[in-house]
Each structure stands twice: as C-alpha cells, then as structure tokens.
Amino acid sequence: MATIPVMGVVAIAVFALLHITPGDPAVIIAGDYATVDDIARIRAKLGLDQPFVTQVGIWLGRIVRGDLGTSIFSGLPVATLIRQRTEATIGLTLFAMLISVGVGVPLGVLAAWKKASFIDRLVMLLAVSGFSMPVFWLGFLLVYVFAISMHWLPVQGYRPLAEGLWPFLRHLILPAVTLSVVYLALIARMTRASMLGVLSEDYIRTAFAKGLAPRRVLIHHALKNASLPVVTIIGIGFALLIGGAVVTESVFALPGLGRLTVDAIVRRDYPVIQGVILVVSGVYVLINLVVDVLYVVLDPRIRY
Amino acid sequence: MSPVMAAGTQHEPDSRALSPLAPSSGAPWLALRPGPLLARHPTLIAGGITLVLILIAGVLAPLWWTGDPLEMKPAVRLRPPSAERWFGSDNFGRDIYTRTLYGSRISLTVGAAVSTLSLVLGTTLGLVVGFYRRLDMIAMRVMDGLMAIPAILLALALMALMKASVQNVIIALLIPEIPRVVRLTRASVLSLREHLMVEGARALGARTPRILLRYVLPGLVAPLIVQGTYIAASAILFEAYLSFLGAGTPPHIPSWGNIMAEGRAYVQLAFWIILFPGIFLAATVLAINLVGDGLRDLLNVR
Numbered sequence: 036m037a038t039i040p041v042m043g044v045v046a047i048a049v050f051a052l053l054h055i056t057p058g059d060p061a062v063i064i065a066g067d068y069a070t071v072d073d074i075a076r077i078r079a080k081l082g083l084d085q086p087f088v089t090q091v092g093i094w095l096g097r098i099v100r101g102d103l104g105t106s107i108f109s110g111l112p113v114a115t116l117i118r119q120r121t122e123a124t125i126g127l128t129l130f131a132m133l134i135s136v137g138v139g140v141p142l143g144v145l146a147a148w149k150k151a152s153f154i155d156r157l158v159m160l161l162a163v164s165g166f167s168m169p170v171f172w173l174g175f176l177l178v179y180v181f182a183i184s185m186h187w188l189p190v191q192g193y194r195p196l197a198e199g200l201w202p203f204l205r206h207l208i209l210p211a212v213t214l215s216v217v218y219l220a221l222i223a224r225m226t227r228a229s230m231l232g233v234l235s236e237d238y239i240r241t242a243f244a245k246g247l248a249p250r251r252v253l254i255h256h257a258l259k260n261a262s263l264p265v266v267t268i269i270g271i272g273f274a275l276l277i278g279g280a281v282v283t284e285s286v287f288a289l290p291g292l293g294r295l296t297v298d299a300i301v302r303r304d305y306p307v308i309q310g311v312i313l314v315v316s317g318v319y320v321l322i323n324l325v326v327d328v329l330y331v332v333l334d335p336r337i338r339y
Numbered sequence: 340m341s342p343v344m345a346a347g348t349q350h351e352p353d354s355r356a357l358s359p360l361a362p363s364s365g366a367p368w369l370a371l372r373p374g375p376l377l378a379r380h381p382t383l384i385a386g387g388i389t390l391v392l393i394l395i396a397g398v399l400a401p402l403w404w405t406g407d408p409l410e411m412k413p414a415v416r417l418r419p420p421s422a423e424r425w426f427g428s429d430n431f432g433r434d435i436y437t438r439t440l441y442g443s444r445i446s447l448t449v450g451a452a453v454s455t456l457s458l459v460l461g462t463t464l465g466l467v468v469g470f471y472r473r474l475d476m477i478a479m480r481v482m483d484g485l486m487a488i489p490a491i492l493l494a495l496a497l498m499a500l501m502k503a504s505v506q507n508v509i510i511a512l513l514i515p516e517i518p519r520v521v522r523l524t525r526a527s528v529l530s531l532r533e534h535l536m537v538e539g540a541r542a543l544g545a546r547t548p549r550i551l552l553r554y555v556l557p558g559l560v561a562p563l564i565v566q567g568t569y570i571a572a573s574a575i576l577f578e579a580y581l582s583f584l585g586a587g588t589p590p591h592i593p594s595w596g597n598i599m600a601e602g603r604a605y606v607q608l609a610f611w612i613i614l615f616p617g618i619f620l621a622a623t624v625l626a627i628n629l630v631g632d633g634l635r636d637l638l639n640v641r
Contacts (some may be wrong), residue, residue: 044484167625172617278491300499308496316487
C-alpha cells in the first residue's frame with residue numbers, strides 16, 4: 036500500500052513545480068504583455084497571495100475532492116478538459132500496447148529459443164534500433180510513405196469512436212504503430228532475457244526430453260514462468276507510452292491529453308499542466324498497483 | 340547436466356573475456372587488446388566509430404564545407420538536395436546540411452551534460468541515502484513520487500516555467516533522471532554494505548565517508564558507466580522531443596529537434612528538412628545505445 040504516499044508526493048511535487056522554478060510564477064504565467072492588474076488577478080486566482088503552507092493545504096484538499104481547478108485560458112474546469120481528451124489518448128495507447136505485446140512477446144520468445152542465431156541477432160538489433168528511434172521522426176516517415184505517397188491511410192486527424200469503429204481505428208493505425216515501436220522493442224528485449232533464464236531450467240529440458248512439441252514447451256512451460264518480468268515492464272512502460280503519446284499526438288494532430296499539455300504549455304496555462312500530470316501519474320501508479328496484484332495471480336508463491 | 344549444455348546455457352560468450360580478472364572491480368578494459376575486442380563486440384565498435392564520426396562532424400562543423408547555419412537566402416527556399424545543397428534548404432533558404440552539422444553540437448552537449456550531472460548528483464545522493472536508514476525511507480518515497488511522473492511531462496512542465504535555453508533544457512531533463520540514478524546506486528549500496536569487506540573496514544575503525552568512497556563506490560563504477568550511456572541516449576532524444584514540441588532549445592540555435600519542428604509544415608513539399616536531421620538523431624542515439632549494450636557485456640553488468 037505504498038500507493039497513497041507516492042500519490043501524495045506526486046501531488047506536492049506537481050504543486051511545488053510552480054514554486055521551485057526561479058521567478059514569480061504569476062509573472063511567468065501572465066506572459067510578456069501582461070499588465071500589473073493581470074498579474075494580480077492571476078496571483079489571486081491561483082491563490083499565490085496566500086502563505087505557502089496554506090497553499091499546499093488548499094491544493095491537497097481540492098485534489099482529494101477531485102477538483103483540479105480551472106483553466107486560465109478557457110475558463111473551463113480542468114477535469115472537464117481532461118475528460119474531453121481521454122478518448123483519443125486511451126485509444127492510442129491501448130492500440131499501441133496491443134501491437135507491442137502482440138509483436139514484441141513472440142519476437143522475444145523466438146529470439147530466446149533461437150539464441151545466438153542470425154534470427155536472435157536480427158531481433159536484438161531491431162530492438163535496440165527501436166528504442167533509439169525518435170518517435171516523431173518515425174511518425175513523419177510513416178506518414179510520408181503510407182499517407183502522402185501511397186494514400187492508404189489518412190495523413191492526420193481523428194474520428195471519435197462514436198462515428199464508428201473503423202474510421203476511429205483507421206485514423207489511429209499510423210499513430211499507434213509509431214508509438215508502439217519503442218515499447219515493442221523494450222518488450223521483445225525483456226521477453227528474451229526472461230525466457231533465456233527460464234529455458235536453462237531443468238524442467239524445460241525434461242519437457243523437451245519427454246517429446247513435447249517445442250511450441251507447447253515454449254508457451255506453456257517457459258513463457259508462463261517467464262511472464263513476471265514481462266508484466267512488470269508492461270506496467271513500467273506505460274510511462275514511456277504516455278511520453279511517446281505526447282509527441283505522437285502532436286505529429287498526427289490527435290486531440291488527446293498530450294496535445295492538451297503542449298497547448299497548455301504554449302499558453303502557460305499552469306492549472307491544466309498540473310492537472311494532466313496529476314491524472315497521468317495517478318493512472319501510472321494505479322497500473323503498477325494492478326501489476327503487483329497480477330504477480331500474485333501469475334506466481335502463487337508471492338504473497339503480500 | 341551435460342558439459343555441452345552447461346557451456347551453452349550457463350555462460351554468455353562474453354564472460355570468458357573477463358574471467359582472468361573476474362574478482363577485480365578495477366579496470367578490466369585495460370587488459371583487453373583491440374583485436375579480440377573487435378571480434379567479440381562488433382556492435383560496440385560500430386557504435387563507437389559512429390559516435391566519434393558525429394562528434395568530429397559537430398565539433399569541427401566549420402571545416403566540413405558548411406556555411407552560416409543562420410544565413411537566410413530567400414531566393415533558394417525549399418530546394419531539394421543537390422550537389423550544391425547536399426541536404427536541401429528550408430523555407431527561409433537556410434542550408435539543412437549546415438544546420439544539421441551545427442545541430443549535433445546541441446545534442447551532444449545535452450547528452451554529455453545530462454548524463455554526467457545526473458551520475459554525479461544521483462550517485463552522491465544514492466550513497467548517502469543507502470547508508471543512512473532514516474533518510475532512506477523519506478528520500479525513497481520522494482524518489483518514487485518523482486519517478487511516477489512521466490519524464491517528458493515533468494520536463495515539459497519545467498520548461499514551461501523557465502526561459503527557453505540550452506542550459507534550462509539540461510536542467511529540465513536532469514531532474515526526472517536523478518531519481519533513477521539514486522535508485523540504482525541505492526540498490527547496489529544496500530547489497531554492498533552487507534559485504535564482509537565493509538564489516539572488516541568498520542572493525543578497523545574506518546568512518547562512513549571512507550567506507551563509501553573506498554569500498555562501495557568502486558563497485559558502482561561499472562553499472563554507472565553503463566547507465567550513463569543510456570541516460571545520454573535518452574537525453575538526446577528528449578532534447579529533440581522538447582525542441583520539436585516548441586518547449587526546448589530556442590529557435591535561433593539550430594538543434595535537430597527544432598530544425599524538424601520548423602520542417603513539419605512542409606512535410607509534403609520538402610520532406611528533406613525532416614529526413615536528414617532525423618537520420619543524424621536516430622544514428623547518434625543508436626550508436627550510444629550500442630556502446631551502452633557493448634559496455635554492459637564487456638563490464639559484465641547485471
């Protein structure tokens with residue numbers, strides 16, 4: 036149950052961001068053309084005229100009630116803005132995660148099984164290239180080839196799920212493939228490493244010796260026991276996916292949380308930035324909690 | 340277990356290179372001759388050479404038939420690559436080849452600075468935290484909290500409150516990276532502090548700072564070197580992401596990220612503006628990652 040202190044630290048850190056950076060946050064948020072009145076208004080609105088400890092208390096109290104404040108730019112509640120933008124981000128990250136696990140795990144198993152072969156080397160080279168890949172650059176390459184040159188897929192844009200599943204997916208194919216590459220590489224590498232450890236166990240030799248088909252040994256005997264680190268990386272990698280999503284959404288003009296953040300940064304709309312970070316970090320902590328629970332399911336020896 | 344299987348499954352081929360000096364935590368690379376090194380670690384060599392080439396290209400940029408990276412020639416806007424302009428020109432008629440070469444300076448500076456500073460600060464913190472139990476509880480909760488925030492979001496938020504400059508980009512990338520180094524250092528310290536040699540040193544009257552520096556730190560050198568290369572690679576990528584999103588290196592300093600950011604409006608017309616800096620970026624990051632993987636095998640980390 037380390038979740039609550041971690042979220043507490045996140046909340047305070049997100050709040051402190053405004054204060055640890057040099058300069059008066061109200062002046063920075065107001066921008067270069069602000070009048071003294073503008074600055075005073077922002078200072079009052081953000082509660083920056085209160086003593087620091089009071090501010091922390093107010094901030095934490097609001098978060099506990101689920102109030103993330105209001106956007107300086109649009110005047111809308113931050114929670115509403117975030118809710119409007121979650122569909123695109125969830126669609127994109129889930130799609131990317133499916134691709135990564137669906138391709139990464141089999142590649143890792145294959146590489147481990149054919150250890151030190153040409154296939155293994157190729158997979159590992161692809162993996163290291165994968166997470167050396169600048170996400171947005173790869174996005175533009177794919178757009179150039181599949182959208183601009185071949186006209187197979189839309190260049191950019193988004194269709195909400197309400198307009199039908201196919202238009203929704205069609206607009207997400209290129210972004211999801213782009214986003215999945217880094218994550219896929221990580222999963223392939225982790226799966227291989229974990230499988231290598233398991234494949235040298237005696238019971239695997241026994242399984243092969245009693246004449247089971249390699250496919251059965253690899254999946255039922257080896258992968259099942261090698262799955263713990265892979266599940267961990269799926270949890271940890273969520274942060275990678277979100278980071279990549281910020282960039283990917285920008286390339287493909289998807290109205291997701293990443294775009295919301297980038298727009299907020301250009302406008303110095305700090306309540307929005309804080310809100311997004313808080314929500315995303317919360318989801319990250321939650322996912323890792325789920326992963327911890329999954330451990331118990333996957334490995335009955337582990338108990339909390 | 341048959342001898343064949345034992346040899347095949349228990350040892351990575353690389354560990355043999357180290358076996359004569361396995362117990363030492365000193366500098367095993369000193370004993371390795373270049374010949375066997377090349378044969379056993381082709382990717383390390385390939386990565387190293389690529390990195391050196393990019394370093395030479397960036398540091399000595401004025402020598403390689405470049406012009407002024409900021410000079411605008413409106414008459415030759417958006418020209419495709421040719422014998423005269425190797426990588427083409429952008430919407431202001433600036434030479435992409437020149438800008439790309441100069442851009443490598445920013446990337447390499449950011450990579451080197453972020454990895455060095457995060458190693459120094461993170462190791463110091465990790466050593467202290469790992470050795471004082473009371474500090475440990477609080478400090479590690481703080482680190483967990485910081486690590487729960489996706490690095491790019493934290494860096495973006497920091498950049499939103501600071502002026503766009505290379506120095507601030509380094510700071511913004513450094514802060515998310517430090518907790519990861521602290522955690523790595525702390526984990527090693529926790530296992531090393533139980534080591535017999537530490538107990539012995541303590542029995543002989545050595546004080547904590549001496550134990551940390553003489554007995555614990557040397558055991559950390561290899562994993563930290565490896566970690567440092569990975570940090571440099573990700574810092575270079577993240578600088579490009581920040582600059583691409585308009586929250587990184589200011590536009591008047593060409594960096595791979597902001598060259599590509601300016602080229603995004605011309606994807607259909609002038610793809611070369613994005614293509615070439617991206618090739619350099621991907622190659623640099625790949626080279627550093629290959630060096631990191633090679634060093635990991637060579638130094639037998641993990």
